[in-house]
Amino acid sequence: MxxxxxxxxxxxxxxxxxxxxxxxxxxxxxxxxxxxACAAARRSVDVQAAASVGELLDIVGHAVRSSASPRMRQDCQDSAEGNGGDSRQWLRVWGYDDSLLDERRHPTAAEVDAVTHGVPTVLHHVTGHVAVVNAAAGRALGLTSGEVLVERQDLLAAVPRDDxxxxxxxxxxxxxxxxxxxxxxxxxxxxxxxxxxxxxxxxxxxxxxxxxxxxxxxxxxxxxxxxxxxxxxxxxxxxxxxxxxxxxxxxxxxxxxxxxxxxxxxxxxxxxxxxxxxxxxxxxxxxxxxxxxxxxxxxxxxxxxxxxxxxxxxxxxxxxxxxxxxxxxxxxxxxxxxxxxxxxxxxxxxxxxxxxxxxxxxxxxxxxxxxxxxxxxxxxxxxxxxxxxxxxxxxxxxxxxxxxxxxxxxxxxxxxxxxxxxxxxxxx
Ligand SMILES: [Zn+2]
Incomplete structure (x- = not known):
């Protein structure tokens, strides 16, 4: 028109x-x-339903304990072409919105560390514009301490991906x-x-x-x-x-x-x-x-x-x-x-x-x-x-x-x- x-x-x-x-x-x-991003979200642990930081951490912790979903196990076998390293150890989480969580904030790296037991973990915001990384992921991405809420897509691009x-x-x-x-x-x-x-x-x-x-x-x-x-x-x-x-x-x-x-x-x-x-x-x-x-x-x-x-x-x-x-x-x-x-x-x-x-x-x-x-x-x-x-x-x-x-x-x-x-x- x-x-x-x-x-x-x-x-x-x-x-x-x-x-x-x-x-x-x-x-x-x-x-x-x-x-x-839609395809990546389908293959990540989905935390859209979490109403609080506590619920979100429960879902992430459960994913770690259960050695992840069948799709993630598939990723383990398909990790040949990850850019930035071996994707076997990584946990990818998607879909939280800080403004909708009860606490109205992002989860902290320390909170994510407490439930992920050293598994490099990236929590992608629902918009995809920022992500929280735990200490293990931060080390792998070469971030200095304190850089836990990552806004730079060039840094996040180094997270291992699907082939x-x-x-x-x-x-x-x-x-x-x-x-x-x-x-x-x-x-x-x-x-x-x-x-x-x-x-x-x-x-x-x-x-x-x-x-x-x-x-x-x-x-x-x-x-x-x-x-x-x-x-x-x-x-x-x-x-x-x-x-x-x-x-x-x-x-x-x-x-x-x-x-x-x-x-x-x-x-x-x-x-x-x-x-x-x-x-x-x-x-x-x-x-x-x-x-x-x-x-x-x-x-x-x-x-x-x-x-x-x-x-x-x-x-x-x-x-x-x-x-x-x-x-x-x-x-x-x-x-x-x-x-x-x-x-x-x-x-x-x-x-x-x-x-x-x-x-x-x-x-x-x-x-x-x-x-x-x-x-x-x-x-x-x-x-x-x-x-x-x-x-x-x-x-x-x-x-x-x-x-x-x-x-x-x-x-x-x-x-x-x-x-x-x-x-x-x-x-x-
Ligand atoms: Zn858009």
């Missing part, structure tokens, strides 16, 4: 019903998820789950993606041809693509007949922690490669720096190529803001003026409602996860999961978008919500 400035609610409803009628043969699109074939099989399972949820297209928004990751995803996609996979590439990793452009297709190396394909998506800009000044440089790097950008934005300051960067470095015209799966030769593909968790009204006006799309996750506002009520003032809560106010301004919007953080389940996104309690004026009607989940609504 093209931006329609000043569109009222009645106009929105008309456009929604017209759009739905033309998209009946298409399925849902999860326009922001992380396929490799490539197990990873491809895991991603294929994740894609099959998407099909079961009615999803026929997805966008992998991982900022560490490079050509190697896209080739791996293409190999996995060969097993599930009914899902169209688009994968972003890290704005600092575009050189790895060599002569591949935005919108072109990466094929797996498995022969033409059963080759999987992945479309090259936006350049993903992940602002380094506490350094929004890097955003402009990353956007400029993407422009040098003629890529539209997708910027990770979770707060007001990052949004401000992002809007400044996008104004300073406008998108190149005609960023799609003739080989794109959905050719768009005569117009510029919009940049994207991912999440847009907190935004001032005047910032939404700037987003509309710049023609930037917003890819949002309605489930966050319902799943994190308790945290928001505790930590934010009523005024700030009114600025959380804008939705109706985006559409009112004619901003292009798609809904998504950010899986594995939230399940890739359009029914949940629609329920959250229509029934949220925080900032209820941001609710939208069910038909509009459904359209924003549809493949054609994504307009990628």
């Amino acid at each position: 093209r931006p329609v400035p000043g569109l009222g609610a009645a106009g929105l409803a008309r456009i929604a019903s017209a759009a739905v009628s033309t998209t009946q043969t298409l399925g849902y699109c999860d326009d922001h998820l992380h396929l490799l 490539r074939s197990a990873t491809v099989a895991g991603v294929t399972e994740v894609l099959a789950d998407l099909v079961a949820a009615g999803i026929t297209a997805c966008t992998d928004a991982t900022h560490t993606n490079d050509i190697g990751a896209l080739e791996l995803l293409a190999e996995a996609a060969a097993g599930v041809p009914s899902v169209k996979v688009t994968a972003m590439v890290g704005a600092d990793r575009l050189d790895s693509l060599e002569d591949l452009d935005f919108g072109e297709t990466v094929l797996s190396s498995g022969g033409a007949a059963d080759a999987g394909a992945v479309r090259v998506g936006h350049a993903k800009v992940m602002p380094p922690h506490d350094d929004d000044s890097a955003i402009a440089d990353l956007v400029a790097a993407a422009r040098a490669h003629r890529f539209p950008v997708a910027v990770h934005v979770m707060d007001i300051d990052t949004l401000q720096a992002t809007l400044d960067a996008l104004e300073a470095h406008p998108p190149p015209a005609g960023t799609a190529t003739s080989e794109a799966r959905r050719p768009m030769p005569d117009r510029t593909v919009p940049d994207r803001i991912e999440h847009c968790a907190l935004a001032l009204p005047e910032q939404l006006d700037r987003i509309a003026r710049l023609g930037v799309a917003v890819v949002t996750q309605p489930s966050f506002v319902t799943r994190r409602a308790q945290k928001y009520r505790e930590q934010l003032s009523p005024t700030e809560q009114a600025w959380l996860w804008p939705l109706a106010s985006l559409l009112r301004r004619g901003i292009r919007v798609t809904l998504s999961s950010d899986a594995p953080t939230v399940p890739p389940d359009p029914a949940e996104w629609i329920e959250a978008a229509t029934g949220r309690d925080i900032a209820p004026t941001e609710r939208i009607d069910a038909e509009t919500a459904r359209r924003l989940c549809m493949e054609a609504g994504a307009d990628r």
Whole structure:
């Protein structure tokens, strides 16, 4: 849908019903998820259900005592290609959220040490952005004492991983789950993606041809693509007949922690490669720096190529803001003026409602996860999961978008919500 400035609610409803009628043969699109992280989460000890640090430690301790799950025993036999060492001794845990635990904090390394008995252990936060490591894992990763809450992905990349074939099989399972949820297209928004990751995803996609996979590439990793452009297709190396394909998506800009000044440089790097950008934005300051960067470095015209799966030769593909968790009204006006799309996750506002009520003032809560106010301004919007953080389940996104309690004026009607989940609504 093209931006329609000043569109009222009645106009929105008309456009929604017209759009739905033309998209009946298409399925849902999860326009922001992380396929490799989903696959890794499936093969880790899952602590999402833990309500307290104590419960979390019970689950981790049980996993250690029972010599881990069958999948982890499988890892022991498949540890040939771990980058950084022997994966036999490692315990990988995923899915805690400090803001939802009773204690409202991360577990400490000492607490994890007490239940892991020297087994190198990494506890990944549900967002994947930080992890707690115990002393044995810290030593193996070369961390100095005190560095137990790790935010640097380059350090975490040294944790031994599954070998490539197990990873491809895991991603294929994740894609099959998407099909079961009615999803026929997805966008992998991982900022560490490079050509190697896209080739791996293409190999996995060969097993599930009914899902169209688009994968972003890290704005600092575009050189790895060599002569591949935005919108072109990466094929797996498995022969033409059963080759999987992945479309090259936006350049993903992940602002380094506490350094929004890097955003402009990353956007400029993407422009040098003629890529539209997708910027990770979770707060007001990052949004401000992002809007400044996008104004300073406008998108190149005609960023799609003739080989794109959905050719768009005569117009510029919009940049994207991912999440847009907190935004001032005047910032939404700037987003509309710049023609930037917003890819949002309605489930966050319902799943994190308790945290928001505790930590934010009523005024700030009114600025959380804008939705109706985006559409009112004619901003292009798609809904998504950010899986594995939230399940890739359009029914949940629609329920959250229509029934949220925080900032209820941001609710939208069910038909509009459904359209924003549809493949054609994504307009990628
Ligand atoms: Zn994400």
